[in-house]
Structures are given as structure tokens and as C-alpha cells.
Amino acid sequence: MEQLENEQQFEELKKEQTVFLFTADWCPDCKVIEPDLPQLEAKYTNYKFVSVDRDKFIDICINHDIMGIPSFLVYKDNKQIGSYIGKERKSIEQIDDFLASL
Structure with a gap:
């Protein structure tokens, strides 16, 4: 999975059809789903x-009101088409x- 490098890249990727996974190294719930993400x-x-x-x-x-992780935002053509936040x-x-x- 590609890693976001900067905020400008975030703005550029929103113009495409992109799933953003918000995560952190210390997040145990993120570690649980990590092995299966390549399947998705x-x-x-x-x-x-x-x-x-x-x-x-x-x-x-x-x-983007993301307080809990893992959370997901999905963009297409610079519009948010989905969110799974919590x-x-x-x-x-x-x-x-x-x-x-979606």
C-alpha cells in the first residue's frame, strides 16, 4: 500500500478514485487488519x-473529523463518496x- 508523503499529495489523490486508510504504528486494531489489506x-x-x-x-x-483509527475516507473526482470512521x-x-x- 502506498504511503502518503505530504498534504499536497493528499489533495492530488482526492482527484482520483482513492481509499485513504488512516492508521498509526502504535494502533493494535490497525495491526489486526493489516495482513488482510492486500486482499482488499x-x-x-x-x-x-x-x-x-x-x-x-x-x-x-x-x-476530516477522524478521531479514531483505523478509519477510511474514499474519494472520487475530488468528492468524498464514502467514510468509515470510528x-x-x-x-x-x-x-x-x-x-x-460504494
């Missing part, structure tokens, strides 16, 4: 998947259902 990337090839380090990009998190643990099946609903 392979299933949803129409999306670019980008990991956003919550600690490095706290301003993006604040601007502090509860998310299973890979729940994430799959969310992506399938």
Missing part, C-alpha cells in the same frame, strides 16, 4: 489504496462490506 487491494482494483499516518498528518485528521475495531469483512457499498 486485489479485489478493488478500481481504487488506489493509500495509508495515512495519523501522527504525521494530524491536521488532515482534524479537518474508534471501534473493524473487521476485514466490515471494511469489505463498506467498500462494496
Whole structure:
């Protein structure tokens, strides 16, 4: 999964069809889903998947009301088309259902 490098890249990627995964190295719930994320990337090839380090990009998190991780924002053509935000643990099946609903 590609890693977000800067805020300008975030703005550019919003113009594409992108799934942003907000995560952090210290997040135990993020570690649980991490091994299965490549399967979702392979299933949803129409999306670019980008990991956003919550600690490095706290301003993006604040601007998008992301208080819990892992959380997901999905953009297409510079418009947010979906969000799966919350502090509860998310299973890979729940994430799959969310992506399938878009």
C-alpha cells in the first residue's frame, strides 16, 4: 500500500478514485487488519489504496473529523463518496462490506 508523503499529495489523490486508510504504528486494531489489506487491494482494483499516518498528518485528521483509527475516507473526482470512521475495531469483512457499498 502506498504511503502518503505530504498534504499536497493528499489533495492530488482526492482527484482520483482513492481509499485513504488512516492508521498509526502504535494502533493494535490497525495491526489486526493489516495482513488482510492486500486482499482488499486485489479485489478493488478500481481504487488506489493509500495509508495515512495519523501522527504525521494530524491536521488532515482534524479537518476530516477522524478521531479514531483505523478509519477510511474514499474519494472520487475530488468528492468524498464514502467514510468509515470510528474508534471501534473493524473487521476485514466490515471494511469489505463498506467498500462494496460504494
